Amino acid sequence: MTRVLRSATKKIQDNEIINNKLNISKKSKTIKRGSKKVVVEGKDESIKHNDIWDITSILSSIFSYTEFKDLVNANSVCKKWNHITNPTIHRTFKLQRSRAIQNKVHDKRFHKAAKTDAEVAECIANNSKFAPLVKEFKLDENLNPQRSTELFETFRFITIFTIERVGMSQDQFLAIMKSLNQIKELNLKSLSIKKIFKKRFYTKSVQLPPTLTKLTLENVYLSRNPEQFIQTINSHTNLIEFSHITYNQTGFLDPFYKNYPSLKSFKYSSQTLDNPQSLYDVVQFNPQLIALNLQLKCTDSTLISHINSYLVNLEDFNLYDSVVYNQTRSDITAKFSHPTKIKKLKVTWDKLSQCSVNSILSNCPHLEDLSLIQSRSYLSTDSIISLNIVNYSKILKLAVSVDSLNKSSFDFILLNCVNLRELHIQLPTAWKEWIDIVGTRCMGLDQLALSPTPRMNNPERESFFQELYETEFKTNTFTFMNTITKIILRSFNFNISKAEYFTNFTKLRSIKFPLQYVRNLRMSKNQILLDKDLWPNFRLRDHKVLQRHYDIELIKSTF
Known part of the structure; x- marks a missing residue:
């Protein structure tokens, strides 16, 4: 009996202790430190309000890297995951279902336009409840005008x-x-706009919203002078980025012939513009520009002088002096006269004189990223070029594709780029000398990209591949072989390459072979297999198949 009473008493005491602990945990405790009071909330409340325990943002980050099919599976796990994944799943949508599904649900007598219209109607019905989540969409098929209006409303x-x-x-x-x-962001690419004269329901242009900050116009074709379309496009007021690639249009430049305060990046490309005068005002009235990209056949000294004089805030400059094969070739002298703030410079030239290129280089003392590309036509001269880059210790990335650049200039350039981390070069016919210069001058390279000169014929190219692999990579011990983590081999043949050629690259993690030729047009990415005997300790990363070419990237295992 005594034993039973003791047991019951102990049980009652234990229950009281538990209840007391629970009561304490539900109350806030005040800890006095001198005259200050620090309130420590109960355990349940701290878990509820502490950001460390709120994993929504962590899950969102994880799901942003998840493949779509796995994301759909995660969407049905629980209500919380459904809520987190919905914005990613429904960020965009497809207008039409697969061909197999369409063949099952639609009458075979339906013509293409009728099928498309039925699919769009089905898409609207199925996805309208997620409309607030849809933030991105690409229209790449012709729609019935009424259905189009319904879709975007x-x-x-x-x-x-x-x-x-x-x-x-x-x-x-x-x-x-x-x-x-x-x-x-609005991107119009290969868009054809036609003006209609009957059954019109718009007689005035539409004002683009002030939220629009990026506009890209690429090969927009206009028929019958659609004035309202042009006025609508030109009604933007807050652009930060503008890009226009065109064959013969200049009317979309009108808003920039006066100061456009918000504009920071301007790109214009035209192969038919005969006179750059329309660009003078764009440059003169927009000194706030940070990035400028011009691809023209009509570059002249006045335009270059305007850029140097007025764009005092320019940090990114891309000048493409394009080649037109039916025009008479004559050298252009266009110089920079005073220093700039340019950090990223890409000059692709044919007609620019050597002294013009050197004047631009000498007035860009803050360069961090430099690309020098000589574009050649059948009218181009074969004279040797000398380029001078002095005390450019800030340059981290350099690309050189100049067949006629003399060896001493290339050596001098690398000598002055003492902190170079990334080098892209198109090797000339005398490629061995250039490889030796790279091996002598580049002490801290992290990435190296090589490509052969297009002047090599196929037998010469095959010989170049083997000699570079067997003689330079396999037997030499250049300093850069102990620092490089990534190699890019453009226009190389992946099928004659193997891992043993790269054993001297002690820190290598990635080898990329861009633009490999596809012999079988039906080949999918899953049919590209890696020979483990030739590539031990390497795995094939996801790669892109684009029409007749595909990119291959091999990743070295770390174990």
């Missing part, structure tokens, strides 16, 4: 919108843009 929350390889009337485009009043 439903998905009016799109912020990044691309139209590519589509033809439509001016009115249809205006109806689309009227709906997208939250758009931030």
Whole structure:
């Protein structure tokens, strides 16, 4: 009996202790430190409010790197995961289902336009409830104008919108843009716009929203002078980036013939513009520009002088003096006269004189990224070029593709780029001398990209591959072989390469072979297999198959 009473008493005491602990945990405790009071919340409350225990942001980051099919599976795990993954899953959508599904659900007598219209109607019905989550969309097929209006009125929350390889009337485009009043980025590529004269429902242009900050126009074709389309495109007010690649259009430059305060990046490319005078005002009235990219056949000294004089904040300059094969070739002398703030410079030239290129280089003392590319035509001269780069210790990335550059200039350039980390070179016919210079001068390279000169014929190229591998890579011990982590071999033949050629690269982690030729057009990426006997300790990373070419990247195992 005594034993039972003791047991019951102990049980009651234990319950009281537990209850007391629970009561204490639900209350805040105050700890006095001198005159200050620090409130320590109960355990449950601290877990509830402490950001460390709120893993929503962590899960969002994880899901952002997850493949789509796995993301869909995660979406059905629980309500929380459903809520987290929905914005990623429904960020964009496809207008049409797979061909196999369409063949099952649609009458075979349906023509293509009818099938497309039915698919778009089905898409709207199935996805309209997720419309606020849809932020990005690419339109690459022709739609019925009424269905198009319905589509974009439903998905009016799109912020990044691309139209590519589509033809439509001016009115249809205006109806689309009227709906997208939250758009931030607009990309029009290979778009054909036609003005209609009958059954018009827009007689005035549409104002682009102030949210639009990036506009890209690439090969936009206009038929019958669609004035409202041009006025609509030119109604932007807050662009930060503008890019225009065109054959013969200049009307979209009108907003920039006066100061456009928000604009920071301007790109213009035209192969038919005969006079760059239209660009003088763009440069003169927009000194706030940070990035400028010009690809022209008509570069002249006045334009270069304007850039140097007015764009005092320029940090990124890309000048492409393009080659036109039917024009008479004559050298252009266009110089920089005073120093600039340019950090990233890419000069691709044919007609620019040697002294012009050197004057630009000598007035860019803050360079960190430099690309020098000589573009040649059948009218180009074969004279040897000397380029001078002095005391450019800030340059971290250098690309050189100049067949006629003399050896001493290349050596002098590398000598002055003492902190170079990334080097891309197109090797000339006398490539061994250039490899020796790289081996002598480059002490801290992290990445090296090589490509042979296009002047080599196929037998010469095959011989070059073998000699570079067997003689330079396999037997030499250049300093850069102990620092490089990534090699890019452009226009190399992956099929005659193997791991043993790279054993001297002690820190190598990646080898990339871009633009490998596809012999079988039906070959998918899953059919590209890696021979483990030739490539032990390497694995094939995901690669892209683009029409007749594909990129291969091999990753070295770390164990």
